[in-house]
Amino acid sequence: MExxxxxxFLQSLDGKISEEQKMKLAEAMNAxxxxxxxxxxxxxxxxxxxxxxxxxxxxxxxxxxINQIKSLKKxxxxxxxxxxxxxxxxxxxxxxxxxxxxxxxxxNLSVKSVLGFEDEQVDNIVAIDLYKNLTE
Amino acid sequence: MLLQFKMAEQSDDELVENSRKGDLAxxxxxxxxxxxxxxxxxxxxxxxxxxxxxxxxxxxxxxxEALGKFRGESAVGTYLTRIAINLSLNEIKRRKRRxxxxxxxxxxxxxxxxxxxxxxxxxxxxxxxxLDPDFRAVxxxxxxxxxxxxxxxxxxxxxxxxxxxxxxxxQKKLRSGLEKHLN
Numbered sequence: 001m002e003x004x005x006x007x008x009f010l011q012s013l014d015g016k017i018s019e020e021q022k023m024k025l026a027e028a029m030n031a032x033x034x035x036x037x038x039x040x041x042x043x044x045x046x047x048x049x050x051x052x053x054x055x056x057x058x059x060x061x062x063x064x065x066i067n068q069i070k071s072l073k074k075x076x077x078x079x080x081x082x083x084x085x086x087x088x089x090x091x092x093x094x095x096x097x098x099x100x101x102x103x104x105x106x107x108n109l110s111v112k113s114v115l116g117f118e119d120e121q122v123d124n125i126v127a128i129d130l131y132k133n134l135t136e
Numbered sequence: 137m138l139l140q141f142k143m144a145e146q147s148d149d150e151l152v153e154n155s156r157k158g159d160l161a162x163x164x165x166x167x168x169x170x171x172x173x174x175x176x177x178x179x180x181x182x183x184x185x186x187x188x189x190x191x192x193x194x195x196x197x198x199x200x201e202a203l204g205k206f207r208g209e210s211a212v213g214t215y216l217t218r219i220a221i222n223l224s225l226n227e228i229k230r231r232k233r234r235x236x237x238x239x240x241x242x243x244x245x246x247x248x249x250x251x252x253x254x255x256x257x258x259x260x261x262x263x264x265x266x267l268d269p270d271f272r273a274v275x276x277x278x279x280x281x282x283x284x285x286x287x288x289x290x291x292x293x294x295x296x297x298x299x300x301x302x303x304x305x306x307q308k309k310l311r312s313g314l315e316k317h318l319n
Contacts, residue, residue, distance in 0.1 A: 007285055007300055014282065041311050048260050049280050055175035057192045062167040065196045066160055072197070 009039060013046065144169075148212040156203050166212065167196050173213050173281070174220050180276040181224035183265055191227050195220045210290075217281065218291045221273050228269045256317050263313040271306040278303055 011017045012025055029036045099114055106113040143151065143165040151169075154162035174195050175188075182188040198219050199206075206215065267275065277288040278299070289299045 007303070010278065010285075010303075014284075016284070038311065041314075042307060045260065045307075045310060045314065046279055048257060049264070055172050055179055057171060057175050057189050061171055061192070062164045065167050065193060065200075066164050068193065068197060069160065069163070069200055 009042070013043070149208055152203065152206060152208070152212065155200070163200060170213055170216050174216050177217055177220040177276055177281060178224055180264070180280050181221065181269070181272060182227060183261070187227055187231070191220070191223045194223055198223070214283075214287070214291060217277070217283075221277070221291065225269055225273065256314075259314055259317055260310075263310050266313070267306055267309060271302050271309070274299055274302040275306040275310075 008017060008021060008025055012022060017025070029039060102114050103109065143162060146154075146162070146165070148166065148169070151162045151166045155166065171192075174192055178188045178191050178195070182191060195216060199216055206212075210218075264272065264275070273292060274288060277283045277291060278285065283291065285296060285299050285303075289296045292299070
């Protein structure tokens with residue numbers, strides 16, 4: 001029962017061979033007692049190997065998996081937060097440096113000047129008469 | 137309850153799609169549906185050990201992480217079987233390393249002598265565990281899980297001829313070890 005014959009025999013146990021192949025296998029077994037003995041042993045072996053009852057990993061297996069996934073997700077969120085933490089700190093540092101620079105360079109300490117907006121003086125505001133400009 | 141019932145009616149592909157969208161209830165249904173198959177493969181490879189349970193959990197975690205890559209080219213059961221076999225083979229390698237440090241005997245984790253195992257089921261389990269891991273993987277898929285030779289070759293990523301030769305050698309070893317018990 002070597003090579004293809006062995007696979008053919010297995011297929012016959014699975015009911016996956018044609019009538020012609022069945023005949024061929026039966027003839028081969030009738031002609032060779034050793035092959036028949038091996039086949040008998042193999043059937044016994046396979047019957048024992050096939051599990052009668054459904055396998056399982058014990059109670060609440062699915063719940064354990066879901067809990068693991070949830071904790072895994074939390075872990076990933078935590079890692080992402082800490083991965084970007086150094087960039088967050090750097091960004092805050094840059095903003096603070098810019099604010100300090102504005103304070104040092106500007107003449108007054110108004111919120112606008114600290115944030116870098118130009119403080120428009122009333123005198124500098126020029127009224128534009130659009131209608132006049134158009135008619136001229 | 138009604139939701140669970142509805143999910144149990146959904147196909148694997150629908151459940152995978154919903155799991156991808158973050159629906160953990162859908163993924164739980166997949167776990168319940170395929171637990172038996174994965175348990176069968178892992179237990180055949182590793183025996184009923186605590187490591188087998190750990191590997192079983194790892195199989196589903198890996199599958200969850202790979203949901204984005206899963207294209208549905210193979211059935212979910214086949215995909216899980218492939219992960220289960222690979223993780224079991226890794227565990228066997230780890231086991232061997234561990235035992236090579238603590239014990240010199242060939243099959244270190246088997247306790248007792250052959251004479252202690254009077255029951256045929258125990259004898260079969262013993263002989264099956266003694267098979268080379270690659271042979272055991274072929275025998276598990278072909279003889280126990282009922283995959284065809286072609287499917288076994290695809291799952292293990294080996295040629296068809298290799299499956300047939302490993303299967304023949306595995307059977308020969310099993311039969312020679314159990315000769316008097318099978319007659």
